[in-house]
Amino acid sequence: MTKKLQVLAVFAVLLGGCAKQSVKATSPIEPSEKTQPSVPMNGLELWLRSDLGVVASEGRISRWKDQSGHGRDGIMDSAPRQPALVASTLNSLPVVRFAGAQSLYLKAPVQPEAFTLFVVGKNNESEDTFSMILGPASNHPNNQLRWESGSEVLAVGTGNDLPVVRTHVGNTRAYHLLTARYDGRKLDIHMNGQLAGSHAFRTSGPWLLSQVGAYFSESYGKADLAEVRVYSQAIPADERAAVEAELKNRYGL
Template sequence: MKKCIFLFFLLIFHFIGWSATLSVQNNLQLWLKADAGVTTSGGYVSTWADQSGNARNASQSDTSKRPVLVSNAINGLSAIRFDGSNDGLLTSAFQAFPNKRGSVFIVAKSVFDGTTGHMLGTYYSSGITWQFYHNQDTLLYWDSVSADIIPQSIVNSEFKTYSIVRNSNTNINFYQNGTLKTNFEIADNQPEVKPLNIGSNVNHTNLEAFNGDIAEILIYGTSLSESERASVEQYLGEKYFNLAPVPEPSSLLLVFVSIFIYLYLKMN
């Protein structure tokens, strides 16, 4: 009897001990998370290792331009802090939005300092580029022709999950914390193969340095389906914002069977 009760509670605790897992990894081009693969020197980040398996690590060779790794920045987890002056990281070159499709997720918070803050993109290099950035509480997306204002204000010093899904040649759906906020038209062009700038326009005189923290970045080379996008945002929500997990059917079945066994044994 005691063994059965022990088994029951073991199964329950296994369910309760659910941890956030990224299940959507097909066509994952870049995956940076501050709780893994970060190399520091004196607390300053020299390399942020790509977890996608593509080895597109973000790095900074100039010691005066390295961001800081901050522990316990969000929900007990680390984040990379950019100073709004000159910090920035640069990946190796890759094709973002191949065939004019793609999905970008970033968990970040901004500190308003009166300047433009580049979060990520390939802007300020020659050719066709893209950029996700903010000016105070206004979010913007640069499509290499013009800046599209995203009609969704951001809150000073508050972490959010921002999701950009390019699902056609000229349309982007924008989500905040998993909720569709707007969609907007962009230029019908193909961004070129370039390194990704994170935190500033690295190696350009107009840095547009970002003042704030970035906890995680995911870039997919395809327009994710609604269920795939929701799954990625669920993972980020569980991890950073204590969003209640959505259990697999097998886990629910395990719990119900355990409860049934426990009640049966208790009655007999």
């Protein structure tokens, strides 16, 4: 082989290597890598997502699977009491819609003492009354988290001496991220990542919540829920802020 041919052969090999490297660098990312958020799992007791683990028939949800690994699925066997799955509603993602007569029982209650709770959704109650997010069921204590009068959030725990706490958060009838964080001495309420109010008190035990969308089987929520996470600890401020940023980005809030 002449020297000129040798040079051309080497050049061809180099070009082939570059082409292979280029193909590898631009290979597609798997969908799971793009869509799965990095979620802190330490202390995560309940995780409901409207785009994952929803068992529905003709748009009605009989089971909302808990993604925390604790098996606290939300269930409802009675068809008229089942909430609806509404596709492509919030940043192209579905929501679970409660229309005033629907709820889901948790297979096992969540019962934190200190806690951090994240809710993505909105209050659909047009009247100046309350709309349930999480509440009691069966013979459990009357512990609640709910929207109140279109602009407030109310928390109460008759089973653990959590006083009636109201926080003005602004318009709850638009999609938003609600965060409640209690460290054993103080409850902080954030709206879309911004502190809306702080309340100092001490409780006497766990805040037991056992139903989504209802107060026993008497009063119900009119609401859209996209995601609910409950942690059994007051997660650090930087971690809370990171979760809020991830949820706001995910749902386009």
